[in-house]
Amino acid sequence: xxxxxxxxxxxxxxxxxxxxxxxxxxxxxxxxxxxxxxxxxxxxxxxxxxxxxxxxxxxxxxxxxxxxxxxxxxxxxxxxxxxxxxxxxxxxxxxxxxxxxxxxxxxxxxxxxxxxxxxxxxxxxxxxxxxxxxxxxxxxxxxxxxxxxxxxxxxxxxxxxxxxxxxxxxxxxxxxxxxxxxxxxxxxxxxxxxxxx
Amino acid sequence: xxxxxxxxxxxxxxxxxxxxxxxxxxxxxxxxxxxxxxxxxxxxxxxxxxxxxxxxxxxxxxxxxxxxxxxxxxxxxxxxxxxxxxxxxxxxxxxxxxxxxxxxxxxxxxxxxxxxxxxxxxxxxxxxxxxxxxxxxxxxxxxxxxxxxxxxxxxxxxxxxxxxxxxxxxxxxxxxxxxxxxxxxxxxxxxxxxxxxxxxxxxxxxxxxxxxxxxxxxxxxxxxxxxxxxxxxxxxxxxxxxxxxxxxxxxxxxxxxxxxxxxxxxxxxxxxxxxxxxxxxxxxxxxxxxxxxxxxxxxxxxxxxxxxxxxxxxxxxxxxxxxxxxxxxxxxxxxxxxxxxxxxxxxxxxxxxxxxxxxxxxxxxxxxxxxxxxxxxxxxxxxxxxxxxxxxxxxxxxxxxxxxxxxxxxxxxxxxxxxxxxxxxxxxxxxxxxxxxxxxxxxxxxxxxxxxxxxxxxxxxxx
Amino acid sequence: xxxxxxxxxxxxxxxxxxxxxxxxxxxxxxxxxxxxxxxxxxxxxxxxxxxxxxxxxxxxxxxxxxxxxxxxxxxxxxxxxxxxxxxxxx
Ligand code: HEM
Ligand code: HEM
Ligand SMILES: [Fe+2]
Numbered sequence: 001x002x003x004x005x006x007x008x009x010x011x012x013x014x015x016x017x018x019x020x021x022x023x024x025x026x027x028x029x030x031x032x033x034x035x036x037x038x039x040x041x042x043x044x045x046x047x048x049x050x051x052x053x054x055x056x057x058x059x060x061x062x063x064x065x066x067x068x069x070x071x072x073x074x075x076x077x078x079x080x081x082x083x084x085x086x087x088x089x090x091x092x093x094x095x096x097x098x099x100x101x102x103x104x105x106x107x108x109x110x111x112x113x114x115x116x117x118x119x120x121x122x123x124x125x126x127x128x129x130x131x132x133x134x135x136x137x138x139x140x141x142x143x144x145x146x147x148x149x150x151x152x153x154x155x156x157x158x159x160x161x162x163x164x165x166x167x168x169x170x171x172x173x174x175x176x177x178x179x180x181x182x183x184x185x186x187x188x189x190x191x192x193x194x195x196x197x
Numbered sequence: 198x199x200x201x202x203x204x205x206x207x208x209x210x211x212x213x214x215x216x217x218x219x220x221x222x223x224x225x226x227x228x229x230x231x232x233x234x235x236x237x238x239x240x241x242x243x244x245x246x247x248x249x250x251x252x253x254x255x256x257x258x259x260x261x262x263x264x265x266x267x268x269x270x271x272x273x274x275x276x277x278x279x280x281x282x283x284x285x286x287x288x289x290x291x292x293x294x295x296x297x298x299x300x301x302x303x304x305x306x307x308x309x310x311x312x313x314x315x316x317x318x319x320x321x322x323x324x325x326x327x328x329x330x331x332x333x334x335x336x337x338x339x340x341x342x343x344x345x346x347x348x349x350x351x352x353x354x355x356x357x358x359x360x361x362x363x364x365x366x367x368x369x370x371x372x373x374x375x376x377x378x379x380x381x382x383x384x385x386x387x388x389x390x391x392x393x394x395x396x397x398x399x400x401x402x403x404x405x406x407x408x409x410x411x412x413x414x415x416x417x418x419x420x421x422x423x424x425x426x427x428x429x430x431x432x433x434x435x436x437x438x439x440x441x442x443x444x445x446x447x448x449x450x451x452x453x454x455x456x457x458x459x460x461x462x463x464x465x466x467x468x469x470x471x472x473x474x475x476x477x478x479x480x481x482x483x484x485x486x487x488x489x490x491x492x493x494x495x496x497x498x499x500x501x502x503x504x505x506x507x508x509x510x511x512x513x514x515x516x517x518x519x520x521x522x523x524x525x526x527x528x529x530x531x532x533x534x535x536x537x538x539x540x541x542x543x544x545x546x547x548x549x550x551x552x553x554x555x556x557x558x559x560x561x562x563x564x565x566x567x568x569x570x571x572x573x574x575x576x577x578x579x580x581x582x583x584x585x586x587x588x589x590x591x592x593x594x595x596x597x598x599x600x601x602x603x604x605x606x607x608x609x610x611x612x613x614x615x616x617x618x619x620x621x622x623x624x625x626x627x628x629x630x631x632x633x634x635x636x637x638x639x640x641x642x643x644x645x646x647x648x649x650x651x652x653x654x655x656x657x658x659x660x
Numbered sequence: 661x662x663x664x665x666x667x668x669x670x671x672x673x674x675x676x677x678x679x680x681x682x683x684x685x686x687x688x689x690x691x692x693x694x695x696x697x698x699x700x701x702x703x704x705x706x707x708x709x710x711x712x713x714x715x716x717x718x719x720x721x722x723x724x725x726x727x728x729x730x731x732x733x734x735x736x737x738x739x740x741x742x743x744x745x746x747x748x749x750x
Contacts, residue, residue: 039745042741042744079717196742
């Protein structure tokens with residue numbers, strides 16, 4: 001028998017998602033919470049179209065766009081970090097991770113400024129149904145960004161100490177998967193809450 | 198048993214089972230009073246019996262948790278308990294306090310008990326599950342602190358495992374949230390608001406951590422599966438528990454005067470609370486399927502799997518049933534709630550304690566790994582009797598609850614509470630019969646500790 | 661992930677598409693366009709973005725079997741529900 005060598009890097013080759021299976025179960029559970037929240041938003045809006053349309057105008061769309069760009073960029077950086085460790089390049093991997101974390105930090109700063117603005121106007125969860133959803137959804141997501149940064153931070157530290165290699169890098173992929181999930185949620189949240197009317 | 202000091206667990210387990218028996222006896226009295234209003238009146242009024250039933254439940258679960266901790270922490274830490282003496286001392290304080298409190302409930306009217314124990318100095322009494330006199334509550338705090346100190350020091354000087362740390366986190370949380378039992382504002386909204394921090398954040402928060410770690414411990418022992426695999430599961434179960442359970446408290450904030458957003462927060466987050474329970478079920482069956490050895494204690498494995506299934510049914514399924522605010526609008530405080538309360542408490546916390554007792558007791562009593570076949574067969578019979586009886590109690594109460602909600606709250610001509618109660622009495626009779634079956638199971642359970650003592654240990658079946 | 665299209669990593673292409681779609685979404689909001697068609701269009705862009713992230717960033721696109729689908733299904737179900745809700749309220 002002759003063995004055939006083919007490049008499997010891009011063809012269908014695996015049954016398991018990258019990273020630890022446990023994180024994926026966690027990701028699915030988290031995604032379902034957000035899914036319920038999104039659907040609840042849409043159906044509540046159905047009965048309060050005017051209210052939602054009116055107060056949506058008060059949101060800061062520009063910040064939302066910037067935040068979308070930071071998250072997408074940071075997700076991209078994480079992809080590059082995974083690619084780097086697969087080439088056994090620790091240093092590069094750490095640098096990409098740090099870049100990703102800084103983008104996450106930028107997100108937090110921009111979002112905090114938005115919150116400061118709203119709170120300064122005396123807006124809170126009880127102001128009206130639209131703000132209730134806006135604040136709940138974005139804040140729940142906000143907490144995930146922070147959580148994701150902590151995870152990426154832990155991965156970066158371990159990577160810096162040479163804890164990963166081209167052979168064993170499950171941890172990097174685990175952190176990456178979680179971070180992409182945070183991005184993914186925002187990609188729906190942004191148009192739904194800020195744009196669609 | 199690897200460490201001598203583990204033997205203090207035995208005291209706690211025995212007392213727990215005795216209180217369990219008392220709890221069920223009073224359950225039967227309550228069940229009968231539901232259909233024969235003046236049964237035992239005026240000697241044991243419904244409200245007193247109810248306090249004994251629920252408080253005995255809580256206290257025996259706490260005792261068994263402590264026993265479990267005293268058993269598994271030395272083994273996990275690979276060191277003797279920091280102070281066995283302190284553990285024994287605390288046991289007696291706890292037992293005497295519990296005994297006096299129950300006697301107080303039964304012997305004097307509740308208001309007199311409040312007066313006698315100086316409730317007016319620091320009023321904490323009169324709220325469901327927290328009816329204990331203030332001095333009893335203080336006693337509980339002392340016992341809990343000494344217990345945490347003892348367990349914490351043991352872990353500190355020994356090996357630190359994930360199971361140990363999760364258990365410690367759960368037990369600490371248990372103590373911390375109990376402190377809200379001392380906060381008793383006159384504003385009823387605030388009162389209820391924080392009351393749930395004890396009740397809900399216990400059973401749907403920190404107790405779940407305790408449940409998870411005990412289950413993980415027993416599964417490691419009976420299946421021989423790698424610790425690493427089990428720890429990974431524990432992590433995600435805990436994370437999911439906390440994410441859903443903490444904000445899930447909102448499912449009690451629908452109608453008590455709290456802001457409207459709780460309708461959404463409570464509904465959405467608590468609707469996800471079944472997920473960690475479901476993970477636990479998958480986890481337990483997975484581990485048993487991947488087992489690396491056959492453990493001769495088949496009863497313990499049965500209890501462990503039973504816990505995983507019944508906790509999911511009672512907490513997950515029956516909890517979900519009434520957790521969305523539009524549903525809870527109708528079912529709030531009905532027999533549906535009682536159905537759920539019974540199956541959830543039994544499936545999660547009664548069964549996990551019976552699991553660890555089943556695993557540890559034979560070892561504490563000098564066996565190598567397991568009881569004799571005969572004793573295990575009795576125990577497994579009691580498992581099925583009690584579990585099936587609890588399923589029936591739950592189903593009958595659910596039937597009663599559906600009718601009650603319909604007649605009293607949904608029908609075009611809603612009827613008054615007591616009129617409806619009369620119409621659903623049949624279900625209460627059936628519940629009482631199922632309760633008798635439960636009691637039968639409990640008798641078999643207790644008997645299983647006495648039968649087959651002189652027979653040889655069970656060995657792994659060579660089938 | 662190392663393979664390139666026209667000399668640029670595939671993930672970089674995906675990144676550029678994601679950025680581009682985000683700008684479109686922003687301008688729709690900026691111009692305060694409204695109505696069912698516009699909303700569904702914006703939603704569709706978001707779903708495509710989500711699928712790109714799932715398939716290329718998360719790496720699910722390479723998988724065989726069940727794990728290929730969770731993100732797709734996750735996008736599909738709320739996407740459908742949101743569409744229905746917007747349709748009914750239009
Ligand atoms: C092992 C875990 C659990 C235990 C021991 C438990 C126990 C209880 C008990 C005893 C009550 C009645 C409290 C009272 O009003 O006196 C209750 C109420 C309630 N439980 Fe649970 N529960 C558990 C988990 C859950 C879960 C996971 C859910 C949701 C999915 C849930 C949903 C509810 C709801 C909505 C109520 C309020 C019912 C009403 O409005 O009357 N529970 N629970
Ligand atoms: C291990 C088994 C049992 C557990 C864990 C348990 C638990 C509980 C709990 C948590 C409550 C408070 C429920 C609530 O606030 O909604 C309660 C009340 C009650 N239990 Fe049990 N119980 C058990 C066995 C029984 C049995 C065998 C009976 C009788 C047949 C019984 C009859 C009652 C009655 C009548 C109430 C009062 C309900 C009310 O206030 O309307 N219980 N039990
Ligand atoms: Fe609850």
